[in-house]
Amino acid sequence: MKAQRAPKPAPVRGMQDFLGEQAERFDHVVGRFRDVARRFGFKPVMVPVVEATSVFARTLGETTDVVSKEMYTFPDRGGDSLTLRPEFTAGICRAYVSEGWQQFAPLKLVTHGPLFRYERPQKGRYRQFHQIDAEVLGAAEPQADVELLAFADLLLKELGVAGVTLQLNTLGDAETREAWRAALVAHFSAHRDVLSEESLRRLETNPLRILDSKEPGDRALVADAPVIDAFLTAEAGAFFEAVQKGVQASGVAFERAPRLVRGFDYYRHTAFEFVSDALGAQATVIGGGRYDGLIETMGGPHTPAVGWAGGIERLMMLCGEPEVAPIEIAIVPLTVSDEGIAMELAALLRADGLRVELGFSGSEKKRFEKAKKAGAWRLLNVGNTGSGWTELRLRNLVANEDAEPVRARILRSIKRAFHHSDDPETRMIKIFGPL
RNA sequence: GCGACCGUAGCUCAAUUGGUUAGAGCGCCGGUUUGUGGUACCGGAGGUUGCGGGUUCGAGACCCGUCGGUCGCCCCA
16 A cells, blocks of 8 residues: 655745756846946845835835735734835835944945735746845935946846836926826826726825826826926926936936836836836836935935846846856766765865766766766766776866866866875876876 | 636656547666767656546546636736
8 A cells, every 4th residue: 555645735826946947047147136236336235034014014105005915914923013025125224224324325235135925926926036126325316326227237238138128207306296196186087987997096095106007998098198297396307317318328228208107105206117028917127216205204314315126037037048157077986985085086176166076876877977967078987996096087078178278177186186195095096088 | 806728647748539557758767788988779667637526338538616827907026
């Protein structure tokens, strides 16, 4: 009778495991991000995955979907309401306030990691997803916005992401936004009869979001809706002008998107999205903007700030296949008694910077097969001859123009090692080949 | 929260469209052959067809329910 197997565990809905190419792509996106960030002078920052619920509830806007129905919120054992972060900005601003980071302002920061939203999963959208994030805290100048846009643009180029366009807009300052908002409310209120149910609700809670509506009926109304430009104060207009000029000077292509708004309430002035047509329903790859008032509303000093976040899973789908450095040498002991010297060699070559795979499972044939599959350029066949000599056989298994320098390195490392060895046994080495 | 489609070996898929013992490739294990040691062949293990009901002489195929997945709506990176 067969033993009953426990039922197969499944991952939590909307959360995924990465292996192989997927994991390599993830690593690649983060790696390029870090590298480009350095070149722009951004420093790493780490903030907790969990915050007090109020950190997000207040800042994102009580009426936004994320806060009202998508947060992973739970009481901890002490009864405090905690929330798994649904985005980065609020947490970073909280840290800025609680840790007194204003002493370091202006701060150019990058971070990355998991975020959580209780949404229905689909292509490019998961309940645990990952973002790269860049923020400039304490800089009121439009140059900060420009630098952030140039950063994102260069990153996308280096990742080989094609078919992405930058959509740029301004949401103006508080005065602008108020005037525009009133005009929008007036416009949409006059056409209540044709507005979709969803948009009617938003008319009360968040009228800017009606501009995002995809309802065919709303689209026509949205097309006629007043554009923000007419309401821009002189200051807000000049700021946006400076951003556009700077972006152009930086060689970043963009489109003016007068109806682009942002999901969270804290945004002011610059708002932007890098949009792809290759992701199905999830078009935005990187999105962000300026949020000058946020830190103040959290009880901090008035601090102008800008930032963006990019979806790692989405970037993974768009970027070219990453190059993975192959194993340079596979060491294959022929018998159990050869494993000692094989391990010694492996330790040595690895310490010398070589990428080494040690094959010690399965039959001799299997070991060689695995060595080949690892992509090894060379194969060391380790074994003892009857005479007590240790026999090493260097073989070139893969045609590769880099093979010769690698062989030289291997031989150099081996020589050095055995020169320093006190064990006379291990000095008795014959190196065969290659070729 | 709503909608559409889909669930068959570890993975990717078949099964003449309701008919007998559910097949193949890859992967895994073993063997034979091969030796500039990425070859070829042979064999083996592995499935309560997501789960539960129903229709039928007969269900992997049809119906209902349920769970899961995918994609879309909503929203967002």
